[in-house]
Amino acid sequence: DAGITQSPRHKVTETGTPVTLRCHQTENHRYMYWYRQDPGHGLRLIHYSYGVKDTDKGEVSDGYSVSRSKTEDFLLTLESATSSQTSVYFCAIRGQDRGTDTQYFGPGTRLTVL
Amino acid sequence: QKEVEQNSGPLSVPEGAIASLNCTYSDRGSQSFFWYRQYSGKSPELIMFIYSNGDKEDGRFTAQLNKASQYVSLLIRDSQPSDSATYLCAVNTGVGQGGKLIFGQGTELSVKP
Numbered sequence: 494d495a496g497i498t499q500s501p502r503h504k505v506t507e508t509g510t511p512v513t514l515r516c517h518q519t520e521n522h523r524y525m526y527w528y529r530q531d532p533g534h535g536l537r538l539i540h541y542s543y544g545v546k547d548t549d550k551g552e553v554s555d556g557y558s559v560s561r562s563k564t565e566d567f568l569l570t571l572e573s574a575t576s577s578q579t580s581v582y583f584c585a586i587r588g589q590d591r592g593t594d595t596q597y598f599g600p601g602t603r604l605t606v607l
Numbered sequence: 608q609k610e611v612e613q614n615s616g617p618l619s620v621p622e623g624a625i626a627s628l629n630c631t632y633s634d635r636g637s638q639s640f641f642w643y644r645q646y647s648g649k650s651p652e653l654i655m656f657i658y659s660n661g662d663k664e665d666g667r668f669t670a671q672l673n674k675a676s677q678y679v680s681l682l683i684r685d686s687q688p689s690d691s692a693t694y695l696c697a698v699n700t701g702v703g704q705g706g707k708l709i710f711g712q713g714t715e716l717s718v719k720p
Binding site: 524526528533534535536537538541551583587590593594595596597598599600601 | 611613615639641649650651652653656658695697699706707708710711712713
């Protein structure tokens with residue numbers, strides 16, 4: 494499972510409240526990613542990190558911020574949650590498989606915004 | 608906008624048949640291609656990757672890549688009910704892109720006993 498955990502695994506919150514999701518990895522990978530998955534859209538990249546304090550935006554970054562103060566933790570924050578952010582959120586790390594860079598996913602967080 | 612397209616399905620095949628899943632991509636600079644399997648309620652798991660034109664076989668799975676036509680496919684031989692899942696195609700668009708992957712919307716496969 495590439496040593497990736499996500500917390501919480503499930504969360505229900507109300508519109509307008511802040512929410513932080515945590516991704517934790519145990520194998521010292523440099524690159525980490527946050528995706529959301531919605532029916533009909535597949536996985537879409539929100540933000541990614543290429544090192545401590547180094548982050549960049551993905552294709553659906555509006556309304557989200559991230560932080561990475563330690564190699565092992567990558568936090569995703571919804572400053573003021575909206576119903577459109579109801580989704581399943583996956584964290585991923587970049588690893589190697591037989592010399593090819595690829596990504597391995599955490600178990601996911603199901604977020605419901607009422 | 609770089610795009611990866613898959614038929615959403617569902618694709619239904621009988622047990623023992625060959626399942627064929629297809630994916631097209633828009634960016635000619637794409638360098639490596641991945642197939643992930645995702646069971647309902649679970650996270651995607653990598654099953655194959657390919658980066659050279661032609662076929663790559665791994666057990667019952669064969670990935671096929673045609674860069675000139677910009678498509679990649681996954682064949683599953685001797686399909687089993689346990690292969691029933693959503694299959695996601697993903698494309699790495701190249702060096703300097705932070706290892707980012709662009710995903711298709713996934714094809715749902717149902718293998719009937």
